[in-house]
Amino acid sequence: MSAPKAPRQRIQRRALHGVLLLDKPLGLSSNDALQKAKWLLRAEKAGHTGTLDPLATGLLPLCFGAATKFSQVSLDADKAYEATLRLGQTSSTGDAEGEILRERPVALSREQIEAACARLTGEIEQVPPMHSALKHQGKALYEYARQGIEIERAARRVTIHALDILDWQHEALTIAVRCTKGTYIRTLAEDLGELLGCGAHLSALRRTASGPVHVRDAISLDALAAMSETEREAMLRPPDSLLADWPALRLDGQETAKFLNGLRRRVAAADAPHVRVYGPDAQALLGSASITAGELIPGRLLSPQEVNSLLSA
Template sequence: MARRGKKPKGRAISGWIVLDKPKGMGSTEAVSKMKWLFFAQKAGHAGTLDPLASGLLPIALGDATKTVPFVMDGEKTYRFTVRWGAETTTDDTEGPVVRSSDIRPSREAVEARLADYRGEISQVPPQFSAIKIDGERAYDLAREGEVVAIAARTVVVHRLEIAEHRDEGTTVFEADCGKGTYVRAIARDLGRDLGCFGHVTELRRLAVGAFGEDDMVPLAELEAAADEGREELEPEAIEAGARPRVVDFAGLDEYLLEPETALADLYEVSLTDEQAGRVLAGNPVLLRGRDAPAFCEEAYATGHGRLLALGSVEEGSFRPKRVFGGKG
């Protein structure tokens, strides 16, 4: 006799919560916190943010996890502070100093070097990074004292500008960059080029893909919304150690963005009720209308007031590849 699958624990909700992650919290910890707060069945994040960094961490709940790759591949914006005069093992404040200098570059000297760090550049990721070396994370090997050879790779920096230059030997930068770019490596390499060395002291992410600063929600605000929806317990139960559960999620759910928010750069196919039924069953549908494309490598379909499927447009038909709330 076939065994029944275990029923998922939690609410079958879908959407994005754009957390303003505080310093000191890891990305995995943040995902677990959101999953617990929203009592969601499934959760995942779109792009790791170091514990020492703060700012925008997009967290997908439920079916929104199917759209994570589209956010991961999106452009990211960072604001970061570099302290000149010292290079560390981690390229930030966590590791010990390994090189130092009395040189403090002028704003003009820094500005003169920035052109070398824009566009397609070759970059060696930091020793303390999530890069995999023979199946092991580089930061795990580094913590064990191993010095590993990490190959250089090509990344794209769309914008790198000085936001502020301070006399005490620090420079604040803003950068728009593509997937896989490490601003800690930019600080390290720029410091070497300037002959003064450098490391990141503050790092804040301001945008990821379709998500920006206006979408961010502080953790304290979400926790307050959860507290408003908690059940009221009798004094005896509280004295016995009982913890009130969240029974009304309306306040929390107001912070959720629709799953398709992550797909702003893709072509949207709006379906009729009849077409929606076919797509939810995994079948292609012919697109009509003068503006309908004949071919589109990546597209998404909406209908019934929600996101229905990810797919492509081929020969004038939308072909579903991943269905939301239907088969597949």
């Protein structure tokens, strides 16, 4: 008779507030990466800022506690990627996981590639790929794709701010992309391949930036796991790191209380669609807001308890 299993030790969760810049590894889903980091930090509340495919690596900002109130900011932010394309082959999924559907010879000059990149720079239309997490009637498109069902998708307008060649070795082309949210890099790879006349699919993808944060400041799960709990907690950036490219506004003590109660205030500041608002202490983030016609309009607000937690951290 086998010995009874020892009971699993329950992890004591705790309230943490901040942003962890994670360098997500290859093969792990965004949610799996989030759960591993949440477990390592023993955090009560956490969320990520937009899905990064398992086949992609790179920057995945994770929000904890009060920072989760600003996760949409990172989701809506411009992104930057390094993408490697396999020229001469198209696949059923638009990436290296799919079945190769067609092969064509690759006979290109750098000038041809640069011209094709220029044609895809600026505002363009993209049809979302079937192998994506976009929902149709409550179900992800990739679920339909796995059943062999094709769903009609409307084209979306996105903006490619920059599309530059990083490296080109005959059939392997690596590009740097800066783009608006909602851009499908695998679709961009396919479109570029068609413009070049040889076809292409995405063979590797790495996110390098999201809004004001960059992968050079990110940490891997392995490095995080090797740290002490104190060191892990020290890796958390303040919640306003996701708002770092917004203008800042500081309120005095009396105005702080009114703002945290959701009251609009008159302010001597220029109109702005997004501002980060602080109390008398420069570290006391109160929340986000907009300014219209000199009126400060509260957006996402921290609770007094969250503000105090950030001040005492």
